[in-house]
Amino acid sequence: MTYALITGASKGIGKSIAEELAAKGKNLLLVSRSEETLNELRLSLIQRYNVHVAYLAIDLSAAEAPQLVSNWCTSNNYSIDVLVNNAGYGLWGPFEKVSLESHQEMLQLNMLTVVQLTYALLPELKKHASSYILNVASTAAYQAVPTLSLYAASKSFVLLFTRGIRLELEGTGVSVSCLCPGPTSTDFVTRAGMSLAIQKKSDTFSMTSEAVARIGVRGMYNHKAEIIPGLLNKIIVAATAWLPKYVTEKIANDLYKK
Template sequence: MKAVMITGASGGIGLKLAHHFAKDGHHLVLVARSKQKLENLAKELEGKYAIKTVVILADLGESTAVEHVMDEIEKRKIQIEMLVNNAGFGLYGEFHTIDWAQEQEMMMVNMMALTELTKRVVPTMINQKSGKILNVASTAAFQPGPLMATYYATKAYVLSFSEALENELKGTGVSVSILCPGPTETGFQQRARMEDSKLLDGGVMSADQVADIAYKAFMDGKTLIIPGTQNKLLSFMIRFMPRKLVTTTVRKVQERK
């Protein structure tokens, strides 16, 4: 069975993207930690769009999670035609105050799992001379982020890694896209404990809006996808600002009200 694999599929942008793929007739492999949410989504998608879904429970913050996911893929003889590395989360606060175990988990999910899953599917895609990968970064990828230092750094990694990989894969039939949304209504803010950050005063896009833009651009083969005019403008302007001014500005924007 050919399928699209989506990590972090139980909510937010991942869930909305699942609906887009299902609507277009793609079978799905849904990966996340929440059994009930995934099973409910799978049932809904199968009933509404007459596609097949496979649910794989995995905590991508654990070092053995990707191995488990790929074992399940091989066991079920699934061919991954598209990979959406959407799973990720953030942590808010001064670096020295954040629990190290939480930061390790965040780096594992945001960077290591994303890279390992990509590493595991790319060789087969190259052999097939077809495949598409969507790695979810953030507008945070374009600058340092005081009060979310490690999170911003993880997203900078995703952007840099994905742009380099996209260049390497030219001519192979495999494409790489990077989604860089700004603040989005996904539950991200609650998990990061930053609901009272000034950052959210600039406006928050809905997960539906982001997924609509992302899906069309991804299927069209666009490499860098930044939803929202304001997000595009800010990402562009940062290139011309002195680095110290960037970090000072981001700090002010990120502070609590």
């Protein structure tokens, strides 16, 4: 019996990816902070899809969390052939107005947890003839985003890390993909502390988490390097390749300023 391990699985894109995989008959390991929410999701997925589901409630922004997740998998003999590094969040505002501690906690989750968990579980993933890693980044990875400067930088890191190890792992049976959604109907904007005006702008262009998850899972199984859901998001990312950086960064600045 094999499992897909999903971080940040209790809500948003992570929850929708769990739903999408369960609908395909995939057994799941759900990792997030909220035990009550995880247990409710576990029971719902078991009832609707008749799959095996286990969960671990843990704060993934803690430096020791990835090793604890790996230990949990080992002690329970969970065989993992899909790893979805989805957990992450943003902090909105001028760089110097957000506490350094808050910046560091976000960077730990968005980058180091992804690296540490991938490193810890890669030997297990390589045991299978075919396995998958899906790292969740953002269209923010393709240009600097003022007032979301460290978030965008962290997602750029995830994208480049994904592309690098994708080539390293060619021929091993491990396929590595990066999902780069644009605005999505989750609590990202609220969690980041953005203004109501920005929330309204975001809602205009948002995709549902279900649509993003469906495209992401399909792209993962089709071995795509980068998965960009939605035509508008594809156009925006393509534009960053040929427009001067100042132009795309100015557009991002205008979108996310107060």
